[in-house]
Amino acid sequence: MLNQTMLYETKVLESRQKIVRIELHNLRNIPITPPPYRDLPKTEGALLLEVETSDGIVGWSTSGYTHHVVVDLINKYIAPRIIEQGADPFRTERIPMLFDRHTYERPLGRALISALAMIDIACWDIKGKTLGKPVHHLLGGARDRVPVYVTHGAAYDGAPVYTAKELAAEAKHLADLGVTHLKNTVGRQAVPDPYDDYNRMAAMREAVGPNVRLSMDGNLRMSLPDAVKLCTLCEELDISFIEEPIHYNEPANLAHLRSRTSIRVAAAENEKFSAKDLLCAGAIDILQPNVNNDGGFTAGLRSANLARAFNVALGHGNGNGPHNIALHAGVANGGLVEYHFHKWMAYNAIFKEVPQPDEGYLNVSQEPGLGLEPKDGLIQEFKVS
Ligand SMILES: [Mg+2]
Structure with missing residues (x-):
């Protein structure tokens, strides 16, 4: 029996x-x-x-x-x-x-x-x-909407780097559409130039006024001295965070930068340094795993728990926002999700339903699974x- x-x-x-x-x-x-x-x-x-x-x-x-x-x-x-x-x-x-x-x-x-x-x-x-069930419920179901920031001004397909004037115009346009937080790339010159980047960020701040948040993404392009110089120059611009400013996300260098600026430092784990290396070195204020690159939701849960154990914010910074939403909606310490203008347009072109920013938030799909079905x-x- x-x-x-x-x-x-x-x-x-x-x-x-x-x-x-x-x-x-x-x-x-x-x-x-x-x-x-x-x-x-x-x-x-x-x-x-x-x-x-x-x-x-x-x-x-x-x-x-x-x-x-x-x-x-x-x-x-x-x-x-x-x-x-x-x-x-x-x-x-x-x-x-x-x-x-x-x-x-x-x-x-x-x-x-x-x-x-x-x-x-x-x-x-x-x-x-x-x-x-929606995936964010399987991951814990902490919330049904997540705060969002919009990344713009990244030149692709051989297009020239945006001028300060172009960046300011685009920032103003997006702010007028109701975007509450913008991120722009820095260090994109042939040789990174902190003074040029400061001028570009200052033009954006002037265009959007004091009530829109601004952040910067270095895409691993700067040396430690250039990153320190840029952050020092930008202190007066009220920058929310600087993402992956330094080559290789080297933890010791990020920790040094963090000790020299009030701007929060954000980075993800990568093939060379893990989330644990960044957290143990005191290198970051925000940990930004990407579920699409770094092992899926299974690994994203581990990163979220590591960030929680170290009392460091969990954030997001890459082109896979529509997938990463589920992690940030699922776990209690979920945070800001990136709407990367160019990559989000690709998601819009591929999938039938993609969440869109609404007064600074993204509503999470309540469909069973992820709610991302190809057209x-x-x-x-x-x-x-
Ligand atoms: Mg980035």
Whole structure:
């Protein structure tokens, strides 16, 4: 006779889903809306991952790292092994272990971690669809809307760097549309020039007035002395945070910068330094994991808990806002999510429903899963491999 535990185990076994199909769509030349005062960029590419289970449930994800090596990694290495093993999409801690039982002890590089992040995100989409719950509820369900800031002024496709006048005009335009917090890139000159960047930030401050928050993103381009100089010059401009100002996110250098400025320092983990290195070094005020690059929601939860343990804010700074919303809505210490103008236009072009800023907030999808379903016919039209 079956006891309670055996009955439960039988039920679990019967209901167990397997991943039966993984298809990576390499999409190129998808038309997007260019920035307010520029003609470029007009198109964007994306890697769109489709994962189907034995119950016919389909999960979707995209990558923040669109290098072609990810295509081969998924198609030739990751997908065949997951399907051969009949992996259960609910066991998101187990899936990376199919590739290296020491995965989290021996970092295997950004490409593999990004590829596994795509699998993880699609699995969380499947978990939500299976249970009829939005992913942010599965992650804790702390809130149903998250604060947002808008990043603009990044030149793409060989377009020239924005002038101070262009930046100011675009900032004013976005502020007039109701944007409450703007971020702009700094250090983009051939040789980073703190004085030029100060002039650009000062022009933006003058254009938007004192009631719009301003932040800066260095994209790892500056030396420590240049970052210190820029922050010193910008103290008077009331800057909310500076993101990844220094080469490699070197923790000792970020800690030094932090000791020299009142501007909050933000950075994410990367292939060289982990969230733990940044936190232990006292290098940051805001930890900014990207679920699309850094191991999915499974790893995002670990980063959120690390930030909480160190009493450091959790934030976000990359082009995958529509996916990262679920983490920030899910965990108690979730924070500001980035609306990266160019990348968000790509999300708008790819998915049927994408949350949009409304008076400084994004409302989180309440659909089962992530609520990010690709538009009909998009894959057929833009798939190149
Ligand atoms: Mg950034």
